[in-house]
Structure formats: C-alpha cells, structure tokens
Amino acid sequence: xxxxxxxxxxxxxxxxxxxxxxxxxxxxxxxxxxxxxxxxxxxxxxxxxxxxxxxxxxxxxxxxxxxxxxxxxxxxxxxxxxxxxxxxxxxxxxxxxxxxxxxxxxxxxxxxxxxxxxxxxxxxxxxxxxxxxxxxxxxxxxxxxxxxxxxxxxxxxxxxxxxxxxxxxxxxxxxxxxxxxxxxxxxxxxxxxxxxxxxxxxxxxxxxxxxxxxxxxxxxxxxxxxxxxxxxxxxxxxxxxxxxxxxxxxxxxxxxxxxxxxxxxxxxxxxxxxxxxxxxxxxxxxxxxxxxxxxxxxxxxxxxxxxxxxxxxxxxxxxxxxxxxxxxxxxxxxxxxxxxxxxxxxx
Amino acid sequence: xxxxxxxxxxxxxxxxxxxxxxxxxxxxxxxxxxxxxxxxxxxxxxxxxxxxxxxxxxxxxxxxxxxxxxxxxxxxxxxxxxxxxxxxxxxxxxxxxxxxxxxxxxxxxxxxxxxxxxxxxxxxxxxxxxxxxxxxxxxxxxxxxxxxxxxxxxxxxxxxxxxxxxxxxxxxxxxxxxxxxxxxxxxxxxxxxxxxxxxxxxxxxxxxxxxxxxxxxxxxxxxxxxxxxxxxxxxxxxxxxxxxxxxxxxxxxxxxxxxxxxxxxxxxxxxxxxxxxxxxxxxxxxxxxxxxxxxxxxxxxxxxxxxxxxxxxxxxxxxxxxxxxxxxxxxxxxxxxxxxxxxxxxx
Numbered sequence: 175x176x177x178x179x180x181x182x183x184x185x186x187x188x189x190x191x192x193x194x195x196x197x198x199x200x201x202x203x204x205x206x207x208x209x210x211x212x213x214x215x216x217x218x219x220x221x222x223x224x225x226x227x228x229x230x231x232x233x234x235x236x237x238x239x240x241x242x243x244x245x246x247x248x249x250x251x252x253x254x255x256x257x258x259x260x261x262x263x264x265x266x267x268x269x270x271x272x273x274x275x276x277x278x279x280x281x282x283x284x285x286x287x288x289x290x291x292x293x294x295x296x297x298x299x300x301x302x303x304x305x306x307x308x309x310x311x312x313x314x315x316x317x318x319x320x321x322x323x324x325x326x327x328x329x330x331x332x333x334x335x336x337x338x339x340x341x342x343x344x345x346x347x348x349x350x351x352x353x354x355x356x357x358x359x360x361x362x363x364x365x366x367x368x369x370x371x372x373x374x375x376x377x378x379x380x381x382x383x384x385x386x387x388x389x390x391x392x393x394x395x396x397x398x399x400x401x402x403x404x405x406x407x408x409x410x411x412x413x414x415x416x417x418x419x420x421x422x423x424x425x426x427x428x429x430x431x432x433x434x435x436x437x438x439x440x441x442x443x444x445x446x447x448x449x450x451x452x453x454x455x456x457x458x459x460x461x462x463x464x465x466x467x468x469x470x471x472x473x474x475x476x477x478x479x480x481x482x483x484x485x486x487x488x489x490x491x492x493x494x495x496x497x498x499x500x501x502x503x504x505x506x507x508x509x510x511x512x513x514x515x516x517x518x519x520x521x
Numbered sequence: 522x523x524x525x526x527x528x529x530x531x532x533x534x535x536x537x538x539x540x541x542x543x544x545x546x547x548x549x550x551x552x553x554x555x556x557x558x559x560x561x562x563x564x565x566x567x568x569x570x571x572x573x574x575x576x577x578x579x580x581x582x583x584x585x586x587x588x589x590x591x592x593x594x595x596x597x598x599x600x601x602x603x604x605x606x607x608x609x610x611x612x613x614x615x616x617x618x619x620x621x622x623x624x625x626x627x628x629x630x631x632x633x634x635x636x637x638x639x640x641x642x643x644x645x646x647x648x649x650x651x652x653x654x655x656x657x658x659x660x661x662x663x664x665x666x667x668x669x670x671x672x673x674x675x676x677x678x679x680x681x682x683x684x685x686x687x688x689x690x691x692x693x694x695x696x697x698x699x700x701x702x703x704x705x706x707x708x709x710x711x712x713x714x715x716x717x718x719x720x721x722x723x724x725x726x727x728x729x730x731x732x733x734x735x736x737x738x739x740x741x742x743x744x745x746x747x748x749x750x751x752x753x754x755x756x757x758x759x760x761x762x763x764x765x766x767x768x769x770x771x772x773x774x775x776x777x778x779x780x781x782x783x784x785x786x787x788x789x790x791x792x793x794x795x796x797x798x799x800x801x802x803x804x805x806x807x808x809x810x811x812x813x814x815x816x817x818x819x820x821x822x823x824x825x826x827x828x829x830x831x832x833x834x835x836x837x838x839x840x841x842x843x844x845x846x847x848x849x850x851x852x853x854x855x856x857x858x859x860x861x862x863x864x865x866x867x868x
Contacts, residue, residue: 206680208703214683265642269635286690288616291638292682295612295645299675302649306668314661321653328646333553335639336561343633356555 182511189235189245189252190228196253197222201304217285217293218300221260224276227521229512230255233370234377236508237388242501243378250307251320251373257304258324258365261297262331264290269339270425271455312377319376327369334361342426345452347436351482354430355397362403363396367516371509384497391493391513398486399516401479404429406520408467409476423463426451430482431475435466438473487517529858536582536592536599537575543600544569548651564632564640565647568607571623574868576859577602580717581724583855584735589848590725597654598667598720604648605671605712609678611641616686617772618802659724666723674716681708689773692799694783698829701777702744709750710743714863718856731844738840738860745833746863748826751776753867755814756823770810771802777829778822782813785820834864 202219206212231252238248266272267280268291274280282290305324308317337357341349371388407422408431422429432451436444447469450462470476491513499506549566553559578599585595613619614627615638621627629637652671655664684704688696718735754769755778769776779798783791794816797809817823838860846853 208680208684210684210687211680213687214680262642265638269638286686288686289683289690291612291616292679292686295609296676296679296683298642298645299672299679302668303672303676306665306672309665314665317665318653318656318661321649325646325650325653329643329650332639332643332646333555333558333561336636336643337555337557339633339635339639340557340560343636 182508182515185236185508186228186232189232190226192249193228193231193253193256194222196249196304197257201253201257201300201307214289214293214296217281217289218297220281220284220293221263221275221297222257224278226256226259226276228256229516230259230366230370233367233509233512234374236505236512237371237374238378239374239502239505240497240499240509241375241378241380241384242499243374243380247311248374248377250304250311251377252370254301254304254324255365255370255373257297257301258328261294261301262335262365264294264297266335268294269335270421272421272425274421308377316377316379320373323369323373323376327365327373330360330364334358334364337361338428341428347428347448347451349428349433351430351433354428354433357428358397358400358430359393362400363393366392366399367396368392378501380500384499387493387497391490391497394486394493395490395513395516398483398490401430401483401486402517402519404431405476405480405483408470420463420467423451423466424455424458426455430479431470432466434478435470435473435475438475439469443469483517487513529855529862532583532855533575533579536579537573537603539596540575540578540600540603541569543596543651544604548600548604548647548654561636561640561643564628564636565644567628567631567640568610568622569604571625573603573606573623575603576863577606577713577717580714580856580859581721583852583859584718584721585725586721586849586852587844587846587856588722588725588727588731589846590721590727594658595721595724597651597658598724599717601648601651601671602712602717602720604644604651605675608641608644608648609682609712611637611644613682615641616682617768619768619772621768655724663724663726667720670716670720670723674712674720677707677711681705681711684708685775688775694775694795694798696775696780698777698780701775701780704775705744705747705777706740709747710740713739713746714743715739725848727847731846734840734844738837738844741833741840742837742860742863745830745837748777748830748833749864749866751778752823752827752830755817767810767814770798770813771805773798773800773802777826778817779813781825782817782820782822785822786816790816830864834860 198219202222203215206215234252234255235245235248239245263275264281267275268282268287272280273283281293305321306317308320312320334357338361340346368389369392371392372385375384375388404422404427408420432447436447439447447466450458450466453462491510494506494509494513545566549569550562553562581599581602582592582595586592610622611628614622615629615634619627620630628640652668653664655667659667681704685708687693715736716739718739719732722731722735751769751774755767779794783794786794794813797805797813800809838857841853841856841860
C-alpha cells in the first residue's frame with residue numbers, strides 16, 4: 175500500500191492539470207468588451223482556479239482506461255464533471271451559508287450574493303455546452319449517452335441536496351441510518367464516484383454489466399467517502415481539509431456521526447444536542463459546539479461511523495474485483511487505490 | 522388589427538396548453554417514495570403551474586411553422602424554453618428579492634430560500650435533459666443544433682442578468698442609453714424573442730439567412746418588449762401585470778425610463794433620485810417611490826421610452842418582412858401580430 179498512494183496522488187495531479195487546461199483554456203470565456211461581463215467571467219473562473227483534488231475527473235479518466243478506452247477521449251467529460259462540482263459548490267455554499275471553500279472565502283463572501291448565485295448558473299450552463307464538445311472526439315451517439323448519464327447525475331444530486339436542506343429547514347431529527355444512506359447516496363455517491371466511473375466507461379463503450387457494477391461500486395464507495403468527509407469535518411486538520419472545522423455542526427447537518435450520537439445518548443443529552451443543532455448558525459456558541467464535540471468523543475461516534483465506512487469500502491472493493499474489465503490493468507489498480515484513499519484520506 | 526389580437530391570444534393559449542402538457546405530464550417528475558423528494562418535485566412544479574402568457578413557446582412553434590416545419594416537432598423545444606424561463610425566474614426572484622411572481626408569493630417566500638435555490642437548479646438540469654427528448658422526433662443532428670442555440674441563449678442571458686445585478690451592487694449610474702440596450706439585449710432579447718424564433722426555425726431546418734434575420738428581428742423586438750415591461754411596472758395595472766407595482770424602483774433597476782429621467786433632471790433632482798435608488802429595498806419609503814414616480818411623470822420618461830420602443834418595433838417589423846420564409850403565411854402573420862402585441866400589451 176505505502177508505495178501506491180503517491181502513485182495515486184501523482185495520477186490524480188496529472189489528470190487534474192489536464193482537466194484544468196480544458197476548463198480554463200478552452201471552456202470558460204476569458205475576455206469581453208463589457209466591463210461587467212469581464213467580472214462575471216472572473217467569478218466563473220474563481221472556484222475552478224482554486225486548488226482541488228480532482229478525484230472525479232481522475233475516476234472518469236481512469237475508468238475509461240480500465241474499460242478499454244483512450245483517456246484523451248474522456249477528458250472533455252472529465253472536465254465537465256469538475257465544472258459540475260464547481261457550480262454546485264457555489265450554490266451549496268450559499269445554501270449552507272458556508273464561509274470558506276478550499277481555504278479561501280466562499281464566492282458569495284467575496285462578491286455580492288446575487289452575483290455569486292448567477293455566476294453559478296452561468297457555470298452550470300457552460301457545463302452542458304462543454305459536453306457538446308464531445309461530438310468531435312467520440313461522435314454524436316456516445317456524446318448523447320454521456321449527456322443522458324450526466325442528466326441523471328445532476329437530477330439525483332439536486333434531490334440529495336434537497337433532502338439534506340429540507341431536514342435542516344424542517345428541524346427533522348426522527349431519522350434512521352437508512353435515511354442518511356438514502357440522502358447520502360443521492361447527494362454524494364452519484365456525482366462523486368458512480369457517475370464519474372460510469373461516464374468514463376460510457377466513453378470507452380462499456381456494456382451494461384460494467385455500468386451496473388460501477389453503479390454498485392460507486393454508490394457504496396460514495397457513502398464511505400462522505401462518512402470520511404463528515405469525520406474530517408469534525409476531527410481533521412483544517413489546513414489540510416480546506417473547509418472550516420465543525421462547519422457541519424454550525425450548519426446543522428444530519429451526519430451518520432450525529433445520528434449515532436443521538437441514538438446512543440441519554441434523553442437529556444439528546445434534547446440538548448437537538449436544541450443546539452436546531453439553532454441558526456449565528457446563534458450557536460463555542461460552548462454549544464464544544465458540548466456536541468464532547469459527546470461525539472464520549473460515544474465514539476466517529477469511530478462507529480468509520481467502521482460503517484470500512485464495511486462499505488470492503489463491499490465496494492469486492493464489487494470492483496468482479497467487474498469484467500477489458501482495458502488497462504494498471505488503471506484497475508488505480509481505482510482500487512482510490513477506493514482506499516477515499517476512506518483513509520486526511521484531506 | 523382589431524380582429525387579429527384575439528386570434529393571437531387564442532394561438533398563444535393553445536400552444537401554451539400543449540407545452541404545459543409536455544412539461545407537467547412528461548418532463549417533470551411527480552412522485553417519489555421519499556417524502557422530502559416529493560416536496561422538491563412540488564416546488565419544481567410550482568412556477569410552471571402558475572398562469573403565464575407562454576409567449577416564448579408560441580414564438581418557437583410559430584417560427585417553426587413559418588419556416589416550413591411541423592409545429593409538433595417544435596413542442597419539446599418550446600417546452601424547454603418555458604422551463605428555462607421558469608428556473609431563471611426562481612433564481613431571479615431570489616437575486617432581486619422579489620416578493621411576488623405571477624400574482625402569488627415568489628418561491629423563496631413560500632419555502633426556505635435554500636430549498637428554492639436548489640429547486641431552481643433541479644429545474645435547470647431537467648431543461649437540458651428534456652432537450653435530449655428531441656432525438657426521437659427531429660433526429661440527433663438537429664437535436665444537437667438545438668442544444669447549441671440553447672447554450673448560447675443561456676450564456677447570453679446570465680451575462681445580461683449579471684450586468685444588471687452588478688450595476689445595482691456597485692451603485693453604478695454613469696450609464697448611457699447604449700449600456701441599457703447592451704444589457705437588455707443580453708438579459709431579455711435573446712431568450713424572449715431571438716432564440717425562441719431561431720430554435721423554431723432550426724427545428725424546421727431553416728438556412729443561415731433566416732437565422733441571422735431572426736437574430737436581428739429578435740434582438741430589436743426583445744428590447745422593445747423590455748421597455749414595455751419596464752413601463753408596465755411603473756404605470757400598469759398590478760392585477761393584469763402580476764408583479765408588484767414599482768418593484769423596479771425598489772430593486773434599483775437601471776431602466777431606460779430611469780436613465781432618461783436622470784439625463785433630463787436638474788442636478789439636485791438627479792442626486793436625490795440616485796440616493797433613493799441606491800438605498801436597500803427595505804429602506805425605501807413610500808415617499809421615496811412617489812418622488813421618483815413624480816419626476817418620471819414630469820419629464821414624461823415613460824413617453825420617451827415608449828417612443829424608442831415604437832422605433833424598435835418598426836425596425837423589427839421591416840426585418841420580419843424581408844425574411845425568405847418557406848412555410849405557412851398565416852404563421853408569419855401571427856409573428857407580425859405578436860411583435861405589435863409585445864410593445865402595445867397591457868399585461
């Protein structure tokens with residue numbers, strides 16, 4: 175293992191830099207004679223120019239190779255996945271009232287919120303437009319199939335995002351672990367793992383079995399990825415992680431960690447946690463956050479969630495082993511390394 | 522003329538009801554086993570279920586007929602234009618802090634704002650997905666050309682929206698009439714007239730001359746349409762118009778009417794108008810609004826703007842006459858009636 179992780183990081187870096195070139199040099203507009211339009215373009219280029227891991231484009235490019243395709247054919251699609259991630263983060267940060275993104279102020283904190291919202295829409299539209307570029311490399315028919323998968327990915331993601339926001343807005347806490355998995359599969363798994371892999375495989379012309387296996391692999395690993403993300407939000411190193419620590423408590427997020435804590439806690443503790451979590455972000459005190467963090471620690475809720483993540487990782491790896499790949503074995507190995515990284519990463 | 526306007530209304534109604542069927546029965550999802558996802562679907566169906574004129578789908582269907590195509594072939598595209606209008610209004614209402622839309626509370630006033638923002642994104646994605654449905658009626662190649670035009674339409678609209686919002690946010694008032702035309706062509710003309718007509722013509726397989734003439738027709742008429750919209754906002758009947766009266770003053774909009782007023786007013790009046798317009802919405806008093814309305818009246822700023830609209834209408838009609846149409850002459854007549862309606866309407 176120890177030797178593989180730098181290899182994975184190098185590969186992720188390499189794909190990310192190619193995708194950045196597509197996004198920043200080819201897809202996103204740069205200049206306009208109109209002063210205000212230039213500002214819009216600057217705002218559209220903001221998140222895509224900040225450092226990011228580039229996991230999703232990496233998965234798309236690597237699954238394409240594993241399924242027997244050429245990585246270059248997947249680059250436009252990989253860039254579109256990264257663009258999707260960027261516009262949805264712009265809106266997500268407004269919805270969650272987040273302050274920090276990738277170590278810098280969120281877009282709506284740097285510019286008026288109305289402009290940030292609109293810049294997210296402009297990026298969204300450019301994402302679909304960029305997908306049309308596939309035509310010259312993979313032909314009309316495959317371009318079409320890529321867009322169908324992409325549609326599904328966006329639909330499911332907005333549904334998951336809605337579930338999470340609606341729970342917060344309606345102060346709903348009568349949730350079971352399965353509710354979390356349902357939300358998280360939609361909010362995270364599809365666009366983080368399942369669709370990036372499937373899109374790469376579609377570009378390579380993979381058959382139905384590979385695609386359905388990748389759905390299975392991706393939805394499980396995506397949940398494990400999110401659990402690790404939730405954990406890092408509470409116990410990670412803010413500098414490595416790039417988001418403000420304990421933001422999920424401030425935002426009232428229903429994480430597996432919180433749900434476990436609520437099921438393990440005494441009635442009194444439970445009531446106090448719920449009343450803290452239901453407060454508006456700006457009303458939560460340091461003591462409130464410390465109280466919740468203390469209980470998370472006492473009931474080892476992060477440990478519990480990480481155990482679930484480890485099980486999901488194991489399941490997803492066994493699915494991965496059974497996929498009838500037709501392409502590059504090294505790429506299959508990279509997917510395996512990625513799965514472990516997704517759950518064990520510290521950033 | 523008197524006989525043609527009801528005819529136009531009937532045609533707009535007819536197309537609108539067909540488009541509503543496509544949107545509400547075919548494109549937008551209805552039910553989900555997950556309670557929260559059902560709420561999302563309800564929110565997505567909200568604006569599309571409110572009464573609207575359906576001008577844009579009418580233009581798409583009618584331009585298709587005028588260019589020699591079958592109206593049915595344009596119905597999916599017409600529905601997508603209406604869907605686009607709906608998601609952009611959801612976001613526009615958040616950006617402008619609007620309270621009312623089509624006679625009812627704006628979506629972010631009926632539901633938490635974070636959910637409304639996300640529902641707009643979900644509608645946006647479904648718009649692109651619905652465009653893929655064109656394949657079975659007009660084939661891959663034309664589906665593709667429709668999507669390219671659609672991309673351009675969304676890009677330009679977000680740019681125009683940005684210009685207007687950026688002027689408000691930066692309190693910029695050193696604007697000339699040409700700045701207004703530039704903003705308005707982007708914000709309104711493309712998605713209201715130029716692209717709906719061009720999309721219908723693309724479905725019909727029209728050539729480059731028809732398409733470039735429609736750009737010319739649509740960009741001019743679109744500005745005239747917006748000037749009339751700005752006028753109705755100030756002097757129209759709130760019940761017919763469906764939006765809150767004088768909202769543009771509350772929102773600090775740079776309309777042609779306001780720009781003319783500023784150029785005609787004395788220095789003292791000008792300073793007071795600018796200081797009122799720069800106030801936040803909630804700080805503007807009834808007296809502030811009455812002061813601005815009084816000056817608009819004194820300098821006949823609405824009359825001035827309507828004169829510009831009448832000139833633009835005349836120009837656009839002369840372009841319309843020169844288009845080498847290959848199809849239904851009755852449809853061409855309807856486009857002519859529409860152009861007059863756009864500038865003379867009271868709703």
